Structures are given as structure tokens and as C-alpha cells.
Amino acid sequence: MRLNSPARQQAVSVAIATGAYGVSFGALSIAAGLDVWQTMALSLLVFTGGSQFAFIGVIGAGGAPLAAIVTSTFLGVRNGFYGVALAPVMRPLAGARRVWAAQVTIDESTAVALAQPADDVAARRQGFWWTGVGVFITWNLFTIVGAALGTAIGDPSRWGLDAAAAAAFLALLWPRLAARHTQLVALVSALVALALTPVLPAGMPILAAAVVAVIAGWRAPRAGERVPE
Amino acid sequence: MSHHTWIWIAILASAALAWGIKYAGHSVPEHWLANPRVHRIAGYITVSMLAALFAVQAFTTRGALVLDSRVAAVGVAVVLLWRRAPFWLVVLAAALTAALLRWAGLP
Numbered sequence: 001m002r003l004n005s006p007a008r009q010q011a012v013s014v015a016i017a018t019g020a021y022g023v024s025f026g027a028l029s030i031a032a033g034l035d036v037w038q039t040m041a042l043s044l045l046v047f048t049g050g051s052q053f054a055f056i057g058v059i060g061a062g063g064a065p066l067a068a069i070v071t072s073t074f075l076g077v078r079n080g081f082y083g084v085a086l087a088p089v090m091r092p093l094a095g096a097r098r099v100w101a102a103q104v105t106i107d108e109s110t111a112v113a114l115a116q117p118a119d120d121v122a123a124r125r126q127g128f129w130w131t132g133v134g135v136f137i138t139w140n141l142f143t144i145v146g147a148a149l150g151t152a153i154g155d156p157s158r159w160g161l162d163a164a165a166a167a168a169f170l171a172l173l174w175p176r177l178a179a180r181h182t183q184l185v186a187l188v189s190a191l192v193a194l195a196l197t198p199v200l201p202a203g204m205p206i207l208a209a210a211v212v213a214v215i216a217g218w219r220a221p222r223a224g225e226r227v228p229e
Numbered sequence: 230m231s232h233h234t235w236i237w238i239a240i241l242a243s244a245a246l247a248w249g250i251k252y253a254g255h256s257v258p259e260h261w262l263a264n265p266r267v268h269r270i271a272g273y274i275t276v277s278m279l280a281a282l283f284a285v286q287a288f289t290t291r292g293a294l295v296l297d298s299r300v301a302a303v304g305v306a307v308v309l310l311w312r313r314a315p316f317w318l319v320v321l322a323a324a325l326t327a328a329l330l331r332w333a334g335l336p
Contacts, residue, residue, distance in 0.1 A: 017315065017316070020315075020316070020317050021316045021317055021320065023317070024316075024317065024320045034236065035233075038236060038237065038240055041237075041240050041241075041244070042240055042243075042244075045240070045241070045244030045247075045248075046240070046243050046244045046247045047247070048247055048251075050275065050278075050279065051243065051247055053282070054278065054282055055239070055240070055243055057282050057285070057286055059236065059239075061285060061286075061289075061291075062291060062292075065235045065236055065238065065239035066239070068239050068243065069239050069242050069243050069246070071278065071282075072243045072246075072247070073243060073246040073247065073250070074274055074278055075274075075275060075278050075279070076246065076247040076250050076251075077250060077271050077274060077275075078271055078272070078274075078275050079247070079250055079251045079254065080250040080251065080253055080254035080262070080271075081254060081262060081268065081271055082251075082254060083251060083252075083253070083254020083255035083256075084254050084257065084259055084261075084262045086254075086255070087255075087259050090255065091255075093255055098252065098255055098256070099252070101255060102248055102251035102252035102254075102255055103248060103251065105251045105254065105255070157327075157331070158328065158331060159324060159328050160298070160302060160323065160324035160325060160326065160327030160328035160329075160331070161324060162286065162299060162327070163287075163298065163299040163302035163303070163323045163324055163326065163327035164302075164320045164321070164323050164324035164327075165286045166283055166286040166287035166299055166302070166303055166306075166323065167302065167303065167306040167319050167320045167322075167323030167324075168316075168319075168320050169279055169282045169283035169286055170283045170287075170303065170306055170307070170310065170319075171306070171310060171316050171319045171320065172279050173276065173279040173280055173283060174310045176275065176276050176279070177276075182273070182276055185273050185276055185277060185280075186276050186277070186279075186280035187280070189276070189277035189278070189280040189281045189284075190280040190281060190283065190284035191284075192281070193280075193281035193282075193284050193285050194284050194285070194288060194289065194294060197285060197289045197292060197293075197294065198292060198293060198294065202291075202292065205281065205285060206278060206281040206282055206285060208281075209277045209278060209280065209281035210274055210277055210278060212273075212277045213270055213273035213274040213276065213277035213278075214270055214273075214274075216269075216270075216273045216277075217266060217269035217270030217271075217272065217273045217274075218266065218269075218270070220265070220266075221269070227268070227269045227272050227273075228272035228273060228275065228276050
């Protein structure tokens with residue numbers, strides 16, 4: 001394997017770093033009550049970390065399968081915008097290549113692609129494919145490792161896996177909290193979800209929090225206000 | 230149908246929707262999604278739902294608000310995120326904190 005370009009080097013390091021938290025996903029999915037095959041299917045077929053964690057979070061809390069579908073789908077909406085942002089780099093994309101490009105369009109592949117110089121389309125494309133395919137391989141391999149660990153250890157809360165799941169969501173959220181207004185949106189969303197938890201079925205309080213996002217995004221941002229990607 | 234079967238259906242439906250959204254992004258005319266309001270809401274949806282998922286996972290158990298060893302674990306996670314620790318370390322440290330406190334007899 002030749003790693004003679006910055007795009008490839010970044011892709012490989014991102015694939016290793018991101019893949020490693022596939023271990024947490026695999027273990028937490030088992031702790032949430034899914035079996036090994038279901039856990040592997042989520043990583044192979046859904047393949048977008050936030051949505052997968054959301055899916056097992058809702059199921060683990062006793063939520064309905066429909067609530068898990070809706071929550072995981074809402075969290076995957078941003079991937080649609082990545083395809084649009086990548087249009088100048090990736091199009092035209094024919095047939096099977098578009099099918100496969102769609103599957104590996106995630107936070108990491110988009111970020112590495114767009115981190116390459118704007119005038120170097122070849123480097124951007126290389127960044128996209130190497131990161132997307134690289135993370136796909138590591139994420140799925142590490143998911144199996146995590147699922148095996150999760151199966152071996154028994155009662156999840158004794159090992160702090162409920163706390164680990166909370167920390168995983170917080171770590172996914174953290175890099176998006178740079179702007180003050182976004183911090184406020186996160187805080188209000190968390191409070192809405194907590195307030196509704198005793199009165200709504202599991203999973204629904206999380207969907208209700210999405211209303212906060214619609215209200216926050218509806219009006220035009222003030223001068224200098226930063227909006228999350 | 231059994232709960233197990235429903236989970237499988239939910240996984241396949243989530244997968245179809247996740248892929249469909251990604252594929253649509255690569256297929257629609259670029260100007261369709263240029264609406265700034267749609268862009269802003271999509272950005273905030275990710276933040277809102279991750280914050281809600283975090284709060285429910287950290288501070289509730291089966292529909293009730295609960296403060297237990299997870300609070301200390303979240304504190305450790307915050308410090309590590311502040312110090313820019315990698316994802317796996319944050320998750321592992323949170324698990325260890327809660328596991329140790331529970332081993333010591335706390336809820």
C-alpha cells in the first residue's frame with residue numbers, strides 16, 4: 001500500500017481512529033439487547049455512527065422499533081447534505097459507483113475530502129474514497145470485536161456500559177458545540193428530553209427534542225452567529 | 230411477530246432510509262438543497278438529538294429520572310473531552326468510573 005499523498009495518509013489515520021470506536025458500538029449494542037448478527041448488520045448496512053448509536057440507545061431504553069427507525073433516520077439527514085456538498089468533487093457518479101459512494105458518505109469521508117485543497121479535485125476524490133472505504137473496513141471489523149467483548153461480560157451496568165453509552169453520545173456531540181447558540185440548543189434539547197421522559201414512551205422524548213432544532217434553525221442567524229454543519 | 234423480528238425489520242428499514250438519504254444527496258440537483266433554512270435546521274437536528282440521547286442515557290432509567298454513578302462518569306468524560314482525549318479513552322474512562330463506584334457499593 002502506497003501512502004504517498006496527504007489525502008491517503010489522513011484517510012488511513014482517520015480510518016484507524018474512527019474504527020476503534022466501533023469496539024464501543026459493538027459492546028454497547030449487545031448491552032442494549034441486540035444479538036451479534038443484528039449488531040453486525042447495523043454496522044454493515046446503516047453505516048453511520050450517530051444513527052447506529054441512536055438506534056441501540058432507543059432500543060436499550062425499551063423504546064419501540066418505530067421510534068428507533070425515526071431517531072436513527074433523523075440523525076442520518078446530514079449525510080444527505082454531504083452528498084450535495086461533495087457534488088463538485090464527485091459528480092458525475094455513474095451507476096454502481098454512486099450506490100457505493102452513497103454507502104460510504106459519512107462525517108469522516110466528507111471531512112477528509114473537503115480538507116484537501118479546493119483546486120485539487122483528484123486529491124479530494126482520493127480523500128473521500130480512501131477514508132470512506134477505510135472506515136467501512138475498520139468500523140465493521142472493530143464492531144465484531146466489540147460485540148464479542150459485550151457478549152463475554154454479562155450484566156452491562158456492572159461494567160459501567162450504561163455510563164459508556166452516555167459518554168459516547170457526549171463525545172459525538174462535543175465537537176459540534178463550538179458556538180454559544182449551539183450550546184444553548186443542546187442544553188434546551190437535553191432538558192426537553194429529560195422533562196418528557198417520565199410522561200412519554202421511551203424514544204419519543206428524543207424525537208420531541210428535534211422540535212428544538214426546527215425552532216432554532218427557522219429564523220435567520222444574526223450577524224456573526226455560527227450554525228453547526 | 231416477536232420483538233426480535235421487529236428489531237430486524239427496524240434495522241433493515243433504518244438501513245434503507247440511511248442509504249436512501251445518502252444516495253439522494255448524490256443525485257438531487259444541487260440547487261434543491263441550497264435553502265439556508267433547511268441547512269440550518271439539519272445542522273441543529275444533529276445537535277438536538279445527540280444532546281437528547283446523551284441526557285436520557287445519562288440521567289434516566291426505564292422512564293424515571295435517576296442520579297447514580299453515571300453522573301461521576303459523565304464528569305470524568307467532560308474533563309477528558311475538555312483535554313481533547315480520543316473517543317475511545319473518553320468512553321473507557323466513563324465505563325471504568327461507573328464500574329468502580331458500583332463495585333464500591335454506590336447505585
